[in-house]
Amino acid sequence: MFKIILLRILSNTIAVIGICFILMIVLIALLAPVIVPYDPYKINVYRVLEPPSKDHFFGTDELGRDVLSRIIYGARVSLKVGIIAMGIAIITGTLLGSIAGYYGGFIDSLIMRIVDVMLSFPTLFLILAIVAVLEPNIYIIMAVIGLTGWMDVARLVRAEVLSLKEREFVLASKAMGASSFRIIFKHILPNAIYPVIVAATFAVGGAILIESGLSFLGLGIQPPEPSWGGILSVGKDYITVAWWMSFFPGIAIFLTVLSFNLFGEALRDALDPKKWAEDL
């Protein structure tokens, strides 16, 4: 089964490019301290706003710091926020969605009304309001992005659970006296996992995009800690004299998010049982 899925993904050129890029970024983030050419915090007043050159591939910023090194460290921040925020959103959404779908009745309508309420807020307004009220730091940003992004997952899991809970194997384990907890986690959720994996992949890209937007607006990761959105935010003030400060971090955000999204789309195709039937 796993092999079929892997083969299906590998037969998709776009997806393979996406995966390679994601692996590269992950590697860069993990090895950041080893591979950076310069200390990303090191200020050098003699070499401010230098264009890309042999010494500084991506140029230097307004304080003479190496932009490439700052972008490499920024990969750590972006991936960390993207993955942890995704984790929070997926866990919250899966839990609430399966509870709503499994128990039905009042609990179901209560949870789904909460979903409706959360979905009514313009996403960025809600996130900005919370971040502005609390002092922004990386943990708050992860939590806020995660806790404002679980609703689609909850709806998805609920729909899966609703269709699975009347199936024979679930009824059988119920008849044998299995606890609700066991039925949900052992029997229902493993069968509902594919769409959740797809949603998770898209969620990483989405979270990275939101984090960089927040940092760009000055309400995200605070300087001097390097983040892609933060570098861009400073870079925009120098855009007419130092395009490299805005161009490269933007490319980094774009390619990373694009890779996750294309990978997610390929996964969606590969995990779709309807398509398997067509292939066979």
Added chain:
Amino acid sequence: MLSYLVKRFFLMIPILIGITLICFIVINLAPGSPATFQEELSPKASPEAAEALKKLYGLDKPLHERYFNWLKMIITLDLGKSFVDGRAVKDKVKERLPITVTLNLLSLLLIFIISIPIGIYSALKPGSLIDRSLTVFVFTGFSVPTFWLALIAMIIFGVNLGWLPISGIQSIGAETLPFKDRIIDWIKHLIMPVTIMSFAGLAGMSRYTRSSMLEVLKQDYIRTARAKGLPENVVIVKHALRNALLPVVTLLGLAIPGLIGGSVIFESIFSIPGMGQLFYSSAMSRDYPTIMGILIIGAFLTLIGNLIADIAYFLVDPRIRVKKDV
């Protein structure tokens, strides 16, 4: 129809209450009260003055009491006064709302016009080169940091080529121009923000159209239409498209929160004096009444958008009407 509308309306009430509850919780997450923040602004303020401020905002009362007092205000459409300039939040929002709504409606329209043909084209030849290029194209819009794209567009089209203005929604002194020139000036200002906003929103609707179209093309009635010898374009437009586009209507409603939220970024980059820009500046200055007011109005706009989408769906799809009436 009427019974459906009434039911739909009553379903909105618990959601509205939930919205006010969340707004209230968000603002009260703040460490320290809004009054301490005002003290920071003027450190010379005496303790008595702080006490008076607390009374003014009702901060000396318990939390639930404050919530109900605030709810009473909201129901009478009073959103309070801004901390920054003391003006009524309602008035501040009222002068900015039309700009944001216009921008969003224009982008929605553009998304609709572009993404549906993209979706149809992709669905007609799934897996083809066209399909895959269009997929990458819409995913580019979905993945690109819009603030970055906006910056690049500003530099290229605004600064280097000098074709388009880079900020605001009208030139200085535009009021004195004749009507026709004023419209042209206005359009020039809107081209960049609206195009980039729409580019970012293409993916959702075009992918949805694509999968919906693929689903419909498998149906028996399409085979029947082809079997009876109808030309392919009639099959696609008259038989497939009409059915495939029905669910897309609801997606229009779902796109609204993302668009309105995105206006924070677009309006601050392009210095457009809309609600998003006001929200950003009040978030930066912790102007709680304005933040709460805009949060509520933003959520309310989304609800209205969803309501319109639902009603439109109800009107265009007779099957729903029959089911709901029975």
